Amino acid sequence: MFIGEFKYTLDNKGRLALPAKFRKDFSEGAVVTRGLDNSLFLFTKSEWEKLAQKIAALPLSQADARAFSRLMLGGAMDIQLDKQGRLLIPEYLRNYAKISKKVVVAGVFSRVEIWDENLWNEYKKNTESQSDQIAERLSNLGI
Amino acid sequence: MFIGEFKYTLDNKGRLALPAKFRKDFSEGAVVTRGLDNSLFLFTKSEWEKLAQKIAALPLSQADARAFSRLMLGGAMDIQLDKQGRLLIPEYLRNYAKISKKVVVAGVFSRVEIWDENLWNEYKKNTESQSDQIAERLSNLGI
DNA sequence: GTAGATTGTGGATAATTGTGGGGATAATCT
């Protein structure tokens, strides 16, 4: 299970270090693909297999199912860590996630998310303020 | 399993390189045919057999089924890679997919799709913007 | 606090891959 939030900088070859605790889980390979809110998802091989099977089972005849599988399967990429525990993120995924230099790596249970630091901060700010609102609304309900 | 998104340029003989990771799967030959959304589909021999069986089993009485099998079966072509892992796409398929020079090759699980780069970008722009639908589909799959 | 190990980051070198072209052979046209 992946938990925690870590900051890294891409070197000028586009390589990204993973948190040391995560590395052994990816020793057999990793799969990155497009995630939500301009993030990237990183799965272990076995988690990915399960997901890919489900996506591939969607009907070819439906246009939006095709679009979805093109985004997720076509966007996915098999990669493996180098000896220092780094991975090279393909350019098109870096573009998708608007990743420039500073990156946040976050463990979210069964997957790892990769964010551009600015987007991450922005997103956190928004959700934090939202959670305040939610709490307030809850308190109005007497909780 | 084919995954990933790769960019190539056709040389002036019309040859298209395949991603190195895909090549061994096509060493026994490949089948290209008309795909959906103005792309071309590329199958391994064995995947093609399976799909062709399914299509052939469609009821001849339905006009849609006839049209679909003409599209896929009629457009299909047996080809094989040269020693550098390139394939020569027949002209009528290049025309169908509006392929000119820059090409995107995308792995989508059991098939490989071949797109003109411009059409691919356009298509992606249209689908990426529907991120809420993507989120919904992902949560349906348990992500 | 000090010594040793670990980790983040940067480069150098070696291997692979993308792309181009020449020439031999086969197919097509006049």
Next chain:
DNA sequence: AGATTATCCCCACAATTATCCACAATCTAC
């Protein structure tokens, strides 16, 4: 038949990518 065109096989080479090594900063253990 002869000429023209297309197709396949080989080689070549620049550019990209993977692999290995290096080192400073940080952390851990005693």
